[in-house]
Amino acid sequence: xxxxxxxxxxxxxxxxxxxxxxxxxxxxxxxxxxxxxxxxxxxxxxxxxxxxxxxxxxxxxxxxxxxxxxxxxxxxxxxxxxxxxxxxxxxxxxxxxxxxxxxxxxxxxxxxxxxxxxxxxxxxxxxxxxxxxxxxxxxxxxxxx
Numbered sequence: 001x002x003x004x005x006x007x008x009x010x011x012x013x014x015x016x017x018x019x020x021x022x023x024x025x026x027x028x029x030x031x032x033x034x035x036x037x038x039x040x041x042x043x044x045x046x047x048x049x050x051x052x053x054x055x056x057x058x059x060x061x062x063x064x065x066x067x068x069x070x071x072x073x074x075x076x077x078x079x080x081x082x083x084x085x086x087x088x089x090x091x092x093x094x095x096x097x098x099x100x101x102x103x104x105x106x107x108x109x110x111x112x113x114x115x116x117x118x119x120x121x122x123x124x125x126x127x128x129x130x131x132x133x134x135x136x137x138x139x140x141x142x143x144x145x
Contacts (some may be wrong), residue, residue: 005052007107010076011035012045013054016063017073024070025062079106079114086121092137 005013015016019026028042035042046063049055054069065073083105087098109117124133 005049005072009045009048009105010107012042013049013069013073014076015082016046016055016065017070017077020063020065020070020073025064027062028057031063061131076106079109082114082118082121083109086117090121090124090133092140 010081012031012035012106015031019030019034028039028046031037031046032039032042046055046057049069052059053066054065055065057063068114080102083102084095084098086096087101091098091102123129
């Protein structure tokens with residue numbers, strides 16, 4: 001993306017991408033429900049994203065992602081999924097906390113840091129290292145008790 005989006009706009013675009021699925025279209029009220037924000041907030045965000053060429057919206061109609069919007073939404077969703085998986089599968093965090101923290105971290109980490117987190121996750125989740133990962137989790141759980 002040539003113009004970096006704010007964390008908030010990335011959240012709106014990710015929600016639109018996730019909800020649009022194969023059709024590439026989503027109703028603003030669905031975004032409002034998913035993000036737990038007001039409909040006027042969604043409309044303002046959709047206008048800002050449309051101004052950047054990431055989507056279009058007919059007046060009072062569904063939002064349609066542009067090819068650039070689908071690409072950017074997919075990138076944001078992939079960052080989120082990578083981090084949530086790392087937090088749950090490697091760090092053994094509860095899913096709800098991992099979801100919340102992934103949403104925050106996806107905006108803050110550089111592409112290099114995200115790549116390294118992904119590589120570390122693959123390394124630690126490899127079949128030969130699963131036992132090591134489980135032993136580390138047990139040790140951590142023992143320290144908490």
